[in-house]
Amino acid sequence: MRIQRTVSQINVFALLFMSLGLLAACGDADSPEQQVRAVIEQMELAAENRDVGDVMEHVSEDYRGADGMGPEEVARYLRGYFIANQSIHLLTRIEDLTFPSEGEARAQVLVGMVGRDAAATRQWDLAADLHTFRIALRREAGDWKVTFVQVMRK
Structure with a gap:
């Protein structure tokens, strides 16, 4: 049960960052809103490419999740x-x-997250989930970094 909950938290965190980039809107590339959207898009691409290092590049060293996880635990998950x-x-x-x-x-x-796990034997063996996330970002040395993530509802 604990392992299943942890895997669900991983799904939520990873997929949050992957998906947020889809919503980047047109506008002034130098505005804070566009900068935040660009960071989220970069995180989304990194997650879709399953690149932990690229995702973590956008996570603050001061990150602390609602579940108490720090950056090292997030990278492991x-x-x-x-x-x-x-x-x-x-x-x-x-x-x-x-x-x-x-x-x-x-x-x-x-x-809305859809994934195909390594044990899936058929193309349609998919898992789907819907989550609401609350996230916080802070500008650190000119770059926007994620400092907090909380799953609001599942």
Whole structure:
């Protein structure tokens, strides 16, 4: 039961970052909103490519998840998730994106996740989930970094 919950947390975290990039909108590339959307898109691509290092490049050293995980635990969980899933696809909708102060961003994102695990024997052996995430980002040395993720509902 604990292992299943942990795997679910991995799915949620990994897929959040992969899917947020789909929502990048047109606009001023230098605006904070566009910069945050670009970071999320880069994280999405890295997750779809199952590249832990590229995902973690956008996670703050000060990251602390609602579940208490730090950056090292997140990287371990992502590795496990990427090993267990041969392919990952996301459908995402940003429900809210705000900037409560300069250099700080908050987003609430609805994510539909579909993955095919390594044990799947047929193309249609897929797992699907729908989650709402609350994330926080902070500008660190000119780059936006994820500092917090919380799964709101499943």
